[in-house]
Amino acid sequence: MTHNSITTRRRLIKGGLAVAASIATPAILRAQGRRDLSILTWAGHADPDVIGAFEETHNVRIRAKEYVGGDQMLAQMAQSPAGTYDLILSDAEYVVQLQQAGFIEPLAPEDYPFDDFFPEFQNFRGHWFDGQPYAVFLRFGFLGLSHNRTAMSEAEARSYRTMWEPRHQGRIGHFDWHLPNLGTLSLLNGNPSPFDLDEAHWADLTGTMMSLRPQVRGFYDYGGMLSALRSGEVSAIPGIGDWITGVLARDGADVTTTIPEEGGLQWTESLSIGARSGNQDLARSFIQYMLSPEGQVKTATLKAYPAMIPTRAGWAKLNDELPGEARRQNMALNGPNALDEIRAGRIRLRELPVQQSLEIWNDAWTRYKNA
Amino acid sequence: MNSPALPARTSGRRLPFLFRRTWPALWILPMPVWLLLFFAVPLGLLVAISFWSVVNYRLTPDATLAAWRHVLGLDFLWASFWRSYGLSMASAVVISLLAFPASYAMAFVAAPRQRLILLGLAIAPFFTSYLVRIYSWQVFLTEGGVISSIVQAFGGKGDSLLNTYFALFLGHATLALPVVLILQTIALANVDRTGISAAANLGARPRAILFRVILPAARPGLTLGLLFAFLLSYAEFVSASYLGGGAFQTLPILVTDLVRAGQQWPRAAVVSLLMIASLLVTAFVTVLWAYREKG
Missing domain, CATH: 3.40.190.10 (Periplasmic binding protein-like II)
Structure with a gap:
């Protein structure tokens, strides 16, 4: 009697497990395929409106760690083991410190649309070392x-x-x-x-x-x-x-x-890839996404704080889709715009x-x- | 074998006797552990960190007096210290005075059952987040906010009240008033009624009863209320930064500034230790005064 009841219980557990496994398999497979991409960033950049499309396309979940101020960002980098952050969004003036401390990877210039940048933003100060970029100018x-x-x-x-x-x-x-x-x-x-x-x-x-x-x-x-x-x-x-x-x-x-x-x-914000990141391919795709016309318009109209953008294609798309916002942000393609202020030497x-x-x-x- | 005061009479009673001996010990045991975990170790760490240094934004164990030298060498340190201390002491005194009539009413006028309900209502604000309560004050105090709109409706100027001592005081009161109410009410409710009756029967006037019977008897509890209001206001950061703003830079703001600016944890530790020292001295003096024998 006892023996019988035990086998029944075993059978029940076995059957139950089999059923549970077959139900859960698709979800597990989906979740297994999904990768995590960590980014150390100012607040507001991990807005689903901005990164949602990228997460969907690449089956990736972006985990943002937010900081306030360059000092805190550097402290965060110094206290975390290498490879903790795949991407770093930092103020341009801190890129030199990141590079000198060995916190960021050198980038391949051909991976990014530098030719599409307005000339003022190509070879941006403090971003290139020995002909290699360590950060990509995202917004300003x-x-x-x-x-x-x-x-x-x-x-x-x-x-x-x-x-x-x-x-x-x-x-x-x-x-x-x-x-x-x-x-x-x-x-x-x-x-x-x-x-x-x-x-x-x-x-x-x-x-x-x-x-x-x-x-x-x-x-x-x-x-x-x-x-x-x-x-x-x-x-x-x-x-x-x-x-x-x-x-x-x-x-x-x-x-x-x-x-x-x-x-x-x-002010300028740039994207870099964290030293010894285990997801360098994804991180590169992410920067490419943010530099694409679509990503540029999204970052220009970021809910937390809007910004101007450095690429011609981004300007064109913004003027095309949101002419009012392009004018308000001084990025009108035909007529006076922010670039005139820079060229007139009024901006440091x-x-x-x-x-x-x-x-x-x-x-x-x-x-x-x-x- | 056993203590002669409580000899074990029979072996059958030995077990309960042992239990009686170990029972208090069981209660005493956690105390040193708590004290160690929540007081001695953190304090020791704070003292240790104050001698550490920061290398490339990283806190590094060291034995240097640099942080102490830097902080004690700040020309504005003592101005900020006395500003912090004075403002919180002023808040504590005003909060205690404001709370007293309510506590008096709850202790002597309300029936015990009503007292419980009233005390419950006084504690109710604790069920919402302190940060939320401070933010909601901004809605009332800001330019064009509730208070300034009312003042303007009556023909006043209706300037913003944010970044004034009044706003900072409201923040302190939001935090400390419920605690002070509870402490004062308990202190007053525990005053021996026979003393009050005796004084009344002997023809003492209500004023004399208050000042010569009730207040002296409730002094320890009332002083404790004042002390708690001071402790809470002194260490308070949220209303100092969101209501007092730039006008009243206090030591807690200095602590966060030191950490934010270049991760200077050792310097922040020095300021914290100064605050702890001044708090301990204040608490010690106050408690001595509260429990001193009548001279």
């Missing part, structure tokens, strides 16, 4: 003076100097990062290379910054800037751009970014400090905040 934007139109007109915003006016006292906001803030104030001081300053000019710059402190309302992160600019809590924020005001304008807020007479900065690249260490700039910013 300008930084100037972003302002709420009801509090500050475009005419007023023609100089950074306007932030010191008594009527903006307690009405100037800051993005809580030293580099773009010090960079724009350095432009105001008339430094032709805003990040390459000797001791005297550096001292002048910190002096200029400190004199702005009484005007300051607060130091904000991404979300804080959106709400402060929209509500009119602050009149203006220096050193940011359409990556904030574009998001607000899309929702109908009366805000814009003006590049003052003293000039503006350019955002860079890491040349003569001081990053730490000195960091400390100056902390001192400014605590003043």
Whole structure:
């Protein structure tokens, strides 16, 4: 009796397992074929609208690890074993540090549509070492003076100097990062290379910054800037751009970014392949996808923060499909556009400090905040 | 063989006796483990890290005083320290004063059953995320927000209240008020009623009863409430950064800035240790005062 019941149970289990296996097999096979691609990136880039098509085509799941700021990105790389990240989306000025630390792989130039880039963006500074690219320029934007139109007109915003006016006292906001803030104030001081300053000019710059402190309302992160600019809590924020005001304008807020007479900065985001990545083929396909006209339009209209794009084909597709957005983002093919600003010499690249260490700039910013 | 105070009379009673001896030991045992896990080890690690260095954004074990030298050499350190300390102490005092009438009502006016319901309502905000509560304050305080719209409707200017001490205080109160309410209510409810009756029977006025009977008797609990309000406000980061904003740079903001800027964990550890030291001194002094014998 006992023996009989055991065999029955065994039979039952065996049969059950067989049934379960046959039901689950297709799902398991699908899942087995799917690969994971990890990317270390600023927030918002792993939006399904952007990467969904790629995931579908290549049966891959993209796992994004988001960071805030280049320092955190470098720390993340330094603390993770090689090969943890297949792809790295970084600010262009940090590519040199990534390359020197051996965190990224050299790329084959023929894999990417560099010929389709506008000439300004080919051989981009800090991306090529010994004739080999280590990063591919993906998107860019300008930084100037972003302002709420009801509090500050475009005419007023023609100089950074306007932030010191008594009527903006307690009405100037800051993005809580030293580099773009010090960079724009350095432009105001008339430094032709805003990040390459000797001791005297550096001292002048910190002096200029400190004199702005009484005007300051607060130091904000991404979300804080959106709400402060929209509500009119602050009149203006220096050193940011359409990556904030574009998001607000899309929702109908009366805000814009003006590049003052003293000039503006350019931020740039680039894609690299992580050193000893186990998925280099997929990573390469991903960069190719993002550089295709389709990917370029998607990244130009990224929900988290829009950007301009470096490829001619991308511009053409954007002008074709979203002419309004192309005009708003200053990427109109016929007529004046962002490239004219670059060619007129009004735009400087955002860079890491040349003569001081990053730490000195960091400390100056902390001192400014605590003043 | 056994303690002479409690001799085992028969062998049959030995087992319960042993059980009686081990029972308290079982309860005491976790304490040193918890203390070690949640206090001594983290604190030891913090002290150790403060002597480490950061090489290429990587925290590296070391024995250097660099972080201590850097932080103690910051010219704005003590200004930020006293700003942090003063603001939180001010918040703690105001929160305690605000909470007192409500606690008094719950302890002496409400019936025990009502008291439970009222206390439950006071704790209810804890069921939502603190971050969400702070963000919702922004809706009220911002320019064109709820409060400024009401002020404008009555002909006022209706400026934004964000980045003011008032906003920072609201954040502190959101965090600490429920805790203070509970501590104060328990302290007041436990005041011996016979003392109060005696004072009343002997003709003491309500004012005198409050100041000479109730407050001295409830002093330890009330002081503990104040201390907790201070502890919570002092270490508070979220409302300092989202409501107080740039106007009030506090030490918790400095800690995050130091970590963000170049992963300076050792320097952040030094600031944290300063905060812990000042907290311990404050707590020690306050508790001594709360439990001191009447002189």
